[in-house]
Amino acid sequence: MRARPVLPVLALAAAAAVLVAPPASAAPPQPACGDTLTVDTALRADLTCLAGPGLRLAAGVTLDLRGHTLRGPGDGVGVEVASAGAVRVRNGTVTGWGAGLRTYGVEDAGTGPLTVDRMRFRDNVDGLDVSATQLGEWAKPTTITRSTVTGSSDAAVEAAWSVPVTIDRTTLADNRFGLRADGGDTVVTGSRFLRHERAISVYEGSVDVRDTAFDDNATGITAASVAVVTVAGSRFTGSETAVDGSWAFLDVAGSRFTANTTAVLIGTYGASVDGSTFRANGTGVALGTPAGTGSVTGNVFRLNGDGIRLDPGDAGIEVGGNDVRRSTGWGIYAPGVTDLGGNVARGNGNEPQCVGVVCDGTPQS
Template sequence: MAMGLMMLLSGAATVRSGEAEAKQAGVQCGDTLTASTRLTRDLSCPGTEVPALRIAGAGVILDLGGHTVRRVGPETGVSEGLRVSANSTVRNGTIRGFDHGYVVGGESLPSPERVGLSGLTFIDNTVAVYNRGGDTTLTVTDCRLIRNGSGLGSEQDASRGVFEVRSSFFLGNRLALSANSHSVDVVGSTFLQNETVIWCPDGDVSFSSSSIVQNTVVGDLRLGQFGYGACREASFVQTVLARNGSLAATDAPVWEPFNFVLRDSWVIENGGELLVRARTVDVQGSTWWGNGSGLSLADLPEYVPPALTGEVSGNLFLRNQGDGLRVLVPSTLTVSRNVAIDNTGWGFHVPGVSDGGGNVARGNGAGACVGVVCSAR
């Protein structure tokens, strides 16, 4: 009891090993945690540059206990909810209204190698989860990110690492994910009504078993946005992309990753046109139905672009505006066993590709096939 009273009076105490149970009720805004701790009440903290809570102990588990850490009053600096400088886990609660909800690295101490966020809700932060510096793997599991300026972000030219996103939900964010000197690996997650789901100026991104539905833009994947850098790979496996305003940014309706993968996925009723410029393409077993355009493929606008290569096989192109599949440059792409039905343009307009056989086209407005032999069965 005396120890708890001392913490309440101190205003910025440090929770030390062996004292966590006694001090749980007394955790206050500005405290530094070096031992595992569970909150027993909400924290309402001012919008100053002093973080609401700081985690400085390796292996610390901060359990918010279902409570909320929120900013109150005006910001007087770059406000931070949680600042993390050691391998640790934060779970089970809400972080709300900060400039940076959760910040890792960027201090004089070595940056954490791995941190975990589980069962958290981030609401109305400018950036929900932010890698400020160093090389860190951030694993985000069973989290909800709602109405943030950016869901997952990082400091330009100062940080790198991996965002692992598992079974999480992104709703109404201006930008859900940033792959800027980072790899973003998404599994079993849902993206709904975000302005842009993924920005990839210099990294790579992978979605599997996920849903990307009713967003304004799915991806901004332009080559060399800073005069350098590229999205090395954009991969969608067993993923639904449906009823989005557009797949690519409206001012540049093109994706330009080095490698493009779309396998066993569903691309349904999306608006706008999409041109994918890439070095390699792996599009297999997917359905492309009722979109504002079919799929168009070309090589990257590099000084000496390598020949577009890869495979487009076993896909359905159904009732899209324009061609079902169009390839704009001679290439070594193999086009085989695809079906194109009732598109407004050509079923397949793919001169200069390698015909792998087994393609089917019928009921397309401009005609069946250019560049491959098709049957109408």
């Protein structure tokens, strides 16, 4: 029997394979400054632009910087993001722009979410400006995760006109302002705010801060107008004012305040300060407005200037279950408040140890 030739058979098989193989799709080329990206795109190298915008993202587009840098001329916008569609920006650095990232409106297209992940915004005027219009049009829900925003001469994150923002596992450092939110609902988790004039400023909206550290800010959290401020499991160190709730509905729980000039200011709209620790502050809890309401309960104060100083006090404030020791000034000074009982004050500099409430069975003064 004669053997079949092998080479022709192999050649025919290879030809068949070529015929059925799908054509390879070419990856989009390296974009140029000023391009509008309409498909998912990855940078292949750093990109330096002499004018803005650097890159514009259409609805539904993902930009992956692949560790590269988009560098600007000191003004303009680095990455412009459509209000429509789910847009993602990830894995790189944007530096030297008027705004590192800014949204733009798309008429009659609805809005979709923006996700910013593993990004570095450095030395821009604003890091990210995700503001809507004055009427709240084009409010693009924004999530910033595992990122850093540093060296912004104005705001690290600007969110005006009711844009919901989530900041998670992100560091904001050495900006003038950290987060400036107007009217929207903001959630901050597992993050750090370092060395700001104001770390978080919220106006007529809400901010929910959990498991977050604030170090060496002039003001940690402040409500510029009526707002809802919730703080849980967080740490504040080295602020002039750690939490200014003078004009907020304020809830502080399970947090730690160390070496601030004033740790917490409560005000007119109602405050709950509960289960927190205050150590080596100038004042632990004080009034930020002439009239205050709410409760100060179950807190521990050690080595402060004044522990609790509510002067003048108000029957709308309830004080109970606090343990205040070794203040250089007042332990609890709260004339006129409602006494819930259970307060302890010992070894504080001023006598009597408590004014306005009973401590350790000592009559009120």
